[in-house]
Amino acid sequence: MYPEYPNIDLEETGRHVQSVIRRAGYSVREVQEYLHLSCPQPIYRWFRGQILPSLNHVYALSRLLHVHMEDLLVAKNEKLQECIIDSMQENQSRRILLYCHAMCDAA
Secondary structure, eight states: OOOOOOOBOHHHHHHHHHHHHHHTTOOHHHHHHHTTOSSSHHHHHHHHTSSOOOHHHHHHHHHHHTSOGGGGOOBTTHHHHHHHHHHHHHHHHHHHHHHHHHHHHHO
8 A cells, every 4th residue: 555645735845945045034025046047937936836836947946045955845634654764664663673573482
């Protein structure tokens, strides 16, 4: 069984990107100039969660803001995904522990 397919939450990502840009002290105008955009509208659309920045823009923003690209994105159901990952890791740890016990008993 596979974990739920990960999706990006447009609205939360937009709010997060806006927050990261503001905390870094950049204005929309400065980001627009850095990304060589002819107008600021795409940036405002990102902030409102209407669209996502292109992969090139996410990469450029990550460099400007000194964060990993993935740290600019917010997944839908992120808490659910974290629980699934934790559960999978816990099951894997149990199997490894049982294997080690079996190996020790066999020796």
